[in-house]
Amino acid sequence: xxxxxxxxxxxxxxxxxxxxxxxxxxxxxxxxxxxxxxxxxxxxxxxxxxxxxxxxxxxxxxxxxxxxxxxxxxxxxxxxxxxxxxxxxxxxxxxxxxxxxxxxxxxxxxxxxxxxxxxxxxxxxxxxxxxxxxxxxxxxxxxxxxxxxxxxxxxxxxxxxxxxxxxxxxx
Numbered sequence: 334x335x336x337x338x339x340x341x342x343x344x345x346x347x348x349x350x351x352x353x354x355x356x357x358x359x360x361x362x363x364x365x366x367x368x369x370x371x372x373x374x375x376x377x378x379x380x381x382x383x384x385x386x387x388x389x390x391x392x393x394x395x396x397x398x399x400x401x402x403x404x405x406x407x408x409x410x411x412x413x414x415x416x417x418x419x420x421x422x423x424x425x426x427x428x429x430x431x432x433x434x435x436x437x438x439x440x441x442x443x444x445x446x447x448x449x450x451x452x453x454x455x456x457x458x459x460x461x462x463x464x465x466x467x468x469x470x471x472x473x474x475x476x477x478x479x480x481x482x483x484x485x486x487x488x489x490x491x492x493x494x495x496x497x498x499x500x501x502x503x504x
Contacts, residue, residue: 334485339371342492346377346428349499354426355381356394356415358406359434359452364488379426384415394418394431407433409453409466416455416462428499429457430491434469436480449479452487456498463498465490 346353355364355378365381368374382393387406390396395418396411404410415431423429434452454465469486473479 334367334370334488336371338489338492339367342496343368343371343374343377345496345499347373351377351428351499352379352426353377353428353430353495354379354419354423355429356419356431357381357383358385358390358415358432359436360432360484360487360491361385363484364430364432364491367488367492379423382419390415394422405447407435407447407451407453409455409464412453412455413462413464416457420457427458428495430495431455432487432491434483434487436483437476450483452483452490454487454491454494456495458498463494465494 357364362381362383365378368378384390384393387401390406391398394415396414400410400414412431412433416429419429419431432452432454435447435449438449439447448468450469450471452467452469456463467490469483471479471482473482
């Protein structure tokens with residue numbers, strides 16, 4: 334992780350008085366951990382929920398079982414429901430982000446075809462949801478190294494997308 338990038342991210346959110354709340358699946362807490370790695374992070378980070386298992390997506394964030402069945406746990410539809418559930422559950426932040434994706438080689442029998450490195454991000458800010466659906470490129474060859482490379486690059490992408498959203502011109 335690029336410490337200067339994280340410092341800049343945190344200071345941008347502090348300057349704009351924006352706090353963040355996260356629902357993480359693929360990143361399994363890495364996003365919150367990254368934000369918290371810089372002193373003063375409590376001015377930015379309200380908290381994060383790791384909902385790695387679909388049962389937690391349903392019970393904590395209110396994701397509909399039919400969404401998981403139809404689109405899978407790793408989909409933009411699920412991710413949007415996660416971020417909306419986060420907003421309803423924890424109304425004390427200005428910005429909310431949810432993330433899902435595929436960090437390992439997808440199973441053949443999962444029912445929904447996904448690519449290795451496919452990530453889905455939903456950001457809720459100023460009553461709008463911003464969606465990102467992207468395949469993260471990786472260069473590692475070992476499966477564990479690939480997983481971690483995808484997770485780290487996903488966190489970098491989320492930080493970039495959040496800055497884009499908060500600096501998006503109002504139309």
